Amino acid sequence: MxxxxxxxxxxxxxxxxxxxxxxxxxxxxxxxxxxxxxxxxxxxxxxxxxxxxxxxxxxxxxxxxxxxxxxxxxxxxxxxxxxxxxxxxxxxxxxxxxxxxxxxxxxxxxxxxxxxxxxxxQPNQHNAVSADDTAGRISFGRMMVDQQDRALYGPDGEEIVLTNAEFRLLEYFLARPNKVISRLDLLTELGSDLTKYVDRTVDVLILRLRRKIEENPSKPIHLQTRRGQGYIFVLQASAIEP
Structure with a gap:
């Protein structure tokens, strides 16, 4: 090997x-x-x-x-x-x-x-997502996350490459849909190393993730900001109004 x-x-x-x-x-x-x-x-x-x-x-x-x-x-x-x-x-x-x-x-x-x-x-053995065996998969909008393969797929079924930090952030939000998450919670929960980061580091990760999952990152539908509170991840656009 x-x-x-x-x-x-x-x-x-x-x-x-x-x-x-x-x-x-x-x-x-x-x-x-x-x-x-x-x-x-x-x-x-x-x-x-x-x-x-x-x-x-x-x-x-x-x-x-x-x-x-x-x-x-x-x-x-x-x-x-x-x-x-x-x-x-x-x-x-x-x-x-x-x-x-x-x-x-x-x-x-x-x-x-x-x-x-x-x-x-690692090269993905399946370039497109099949409709079979949906266990461990979460959909939001036109996106789909395969938690077992730690992969994000777009509307066309092709993988959207995320860095490890970006995937960890997305995974954390997906486990807490429609719930307002503060910066402090993000810094605390995402890993011991991130507790030493500054608030702006969270903003950078949020911006990078939005660019990959939102049609218009400046007007996010899923990863929304709650001014003075933190962030909220909306699985379906109609679930919560900004």
């Missing part, structure tokens, strides 16, 4: 060694790199399945590397950072990173996140 090949871009040798050992123990094939130049060289000859990027590289920006990757390929990205500047956290999400962990992190949690992201990128 071929082990998933995981790139590690971190300028701290201790962190690279620790991550390499962790990944090896969990049946991954680590490819440690110190800087962006190393990554550019490795990518010419090595096929990576996912890359872990430290946000604060020495004299470089992990954000810039993530942006460059997103411009040229659909490589899964997990970003690591300390509790730094609010803007860096928000921009990190806006680059399309699939997940985002703050240091120090639980090693088991990182492994679980990597596995979840890799599952999301």
């Amino acid at each position: 071929v082990r998933p090949r995981i790139g590690i871009v971190d300028d701290e040798i201790g962190m690279r060694d620790a991550l390499s050992a962790l990944l090896t123990e969990n049946e991954f094939d680590p490819v440690p790199m110190e800087c962006i130049s190393d990554f550019n060289v490795v990518r010419k000859s090595v096929k990576l399945d996912l890359v872990i990027i430290d946000l604060q590289l020495r004299n470089e920006s992990g954000l810039e590397l993530a942006k460059a990757i997103r411009k040229t390929e659909d490589l899964p990205i997990v970003m690591l950072t300390g509790q730094g500047d609010e803007t860096d956290q928000i921009v990190g999400l806006e680059t399309g990173a699939d997940d985002y962990l703050l240091k120090p992190f639980n090693p088991r949690e990182l492994v679980a996140r990597i596995k979840a992201v890799l599952r999301r990128y």
Whole structure:
């Protein structure tokens, strides 16, 4: 069985060694790199399945590397950072990173996140949704979510790719339809790492999700804002008036 090949871009040798050992123990094939130049060289000859990027590289920006990757390929990205500047956290999400962990992190949690992201990128064996076996599927409007496959399908039956963070947010709302959810509840319930995020991080995730599930993101039908209260997810447009 071929082990998933995981790139590690971190300028701290201790962190690279620790991550390499962790990944090896969990049946991954680590490819440690110190800087962006190393990554550019490795990518010419090595096929990576996912890359872990430290946000604060020495004299470089992990954000810039993530942006460059997103411009040229659909490589899964997990970003690591300390509790730094609010803007860096928000921009990190806006680059399309699939997940985002703050240091120090639980090693088991990182492994679980990597596995979840890799599952999301596995080629779907069915390009369209069949009408059979609807267990574990939830519909809203013209969209359908398959909770077992952790996939979102559009009106044409084609999958709409969500990052892990986007899917987690959608899944949380779907479990609480037509209920107003505050920012604090979102930050608390979505994961221990998100409790350290700022309110604007939630806004960024909401905006990204709306762009993928709403016909007009500026006038959302399903993922609505309740001013001064939080957000509400409406399964059917006629269920609750804005």
